[in-house]
Amino acid sequence: MRAITINGFGDVPRLTDQPVPEPGAGVIQVAVEAAATNPLDLAIASGSLKAIGEYRFPLTLGMDGAGVVTAVGEGVTEFRVGQRVFGQFWGRPLRSGTFAEVAVVEATPAFGALTTIPDGVPSHVAAALPTSGMTALGALEHLRIPDGGTLLVIGGPGGVGSFALQLARAAGHEVVATASNADQLHDMDVEVVLRGTEPLDDVVRRTSPDAVLDTVGDREVMRRVKAALKDGATVLSTAFGLDDPALDYRLDRKPERLEAVSGLQPLVGLEVPLEDAPRVLTGELRSPRGKTVLRVA
Ligand SMILES: NC(=O)c1ccc[n+]([C@@H]2O[C@H](COP(=O)([O-])OP(=O)(O)OC[C@H]3O[C@@H](n4cnc5c(N)ncnc54)[C@H](OP(=O)(O)O)[C@@H]3O)[C@@H](O)[C@H]2O)c1
Secondary structure, three states: OEEEEEOOOOOOOEEEEOOOOOOOOOEEEEEEEEEEOOHHHHHHHHOOOOOOOOEEEEEEOOOEEEEEEEEEOOOOOOOOOOOEEEEEOOOOOEEEOOOEOEEEEEOOOOOOEEEEOOOOOOHHHHOOOHHHHHHHHHHHHHHOOOOOOEEEEEOOOOHHHHHHHHHHHHOOOEEEEEEOOHHHHOOOOOEEEEOOOOOHHHHHHHHOOOEEEEOOOOHHHHHHHHHHOOOOOEEEEOOOOOOOHHHEOOOOOHHHHHHHHOOOOOOEEEEEEHHHHHHHHOOOOOOOOOEEEEEOO
C-alpha cells in the first residue's frame, strides 16, 4: 500500500510502498479515505514528542483520518467491519498512521480517540475535524467566555483558530482575529486584524477582550498581550506561548470532545492527493486557511 513514512526521527517524510498492516488484539484496521495534516505530524516526525508515546519504524505518519473498518482484532467490541470511523489515530505504539491507504490503531487509542462518522458526513469532512476541532472546543470551554463576551484569536485562519472563531460566533460571542491577509477570514463575521499592522497589546486595549486564545506561540508578544488584558479576562495558548505553564492548553477529554466535533463544519483550504503529503509537511504546499485534507481513496 502507499504510505507516507519516516525511517527515524528527523527523517524526511516520503511516499513509500508498505505491507498492509494487520490488526492484532484490541486493534482495528481502517481503509483510510481521507486524512488531514496538523503541526503535530511534524512534531512526531522530528522526535520532539518522543517522550510521549511509543514509536515503531518505519513509521507511517498521520494522526487525523476517516475511513471504513475493514478488520477487527481479537477482543474488539467498540467497532465492527463496515462502520465508518474518524478520529485521532494516536495509538501505542504509533506505527501505522492515517497518511496511508490502510491504518491500524487500538479501538480505544492510548493517546487519541475514535468514533463513528455521523450519517451524511463525508470522509473528507470528518478527517478535517479531530485534532483542531477538539482543541478549539476544549480551549474555549476552559476560557469561559461570558455571554456576549469578546474573544481574541491569535492565528485566526489556522486549523485551531478557524474552529475557535466559528464556535465562538455560534455561541454569540464577538470575535477579533489576527490573519496575514484579509481574504482569509472575509466570510467569517469577525473583526480581522492584519498581522503586523497594529501591536497586539494595542489591539487588546482597543477591543477589550474577555478571553484570548493564542495559537501562534510568540512569547514576547504574549507577555505584552497578557499585561494589557483587563481584570478578569482569561488567556490560554495551544502553542505554549505563555510564561506560565498553567496557561498552556493541552487537549484533554478527547473521546467526549471527538463526539462533540462530529457535527462541525471545518474550513478546508486545500485538498490534495495522499502523494502530495510530503510537500504539505515541508510547507511547499500551504492551505491559505483552515485545514489541509489528503484524499486517500
Ligand atoms: N496543545 C495541544 O493540545 C495542541 C493541539 C492542537 C494544536 N496545538 C498547537 O497549536 C498551534 C496551532 O495549531 P494549528 O493546527 O492551528 O496550526 P496551523 O493550522 O498551522 O495555524 C497556525 C496559525 O498561526 C499563524 N501564524 C503563523 N506564524 C505566525 C506569526 N509569525 N505571527 C502570527 N501568526 C502566525 C498562521 O497565520 P496565517 O495563516 O495568517 O499565516 C495560522 O493562522 C500549533 O503550535 C500546534 O502545535 C496544540
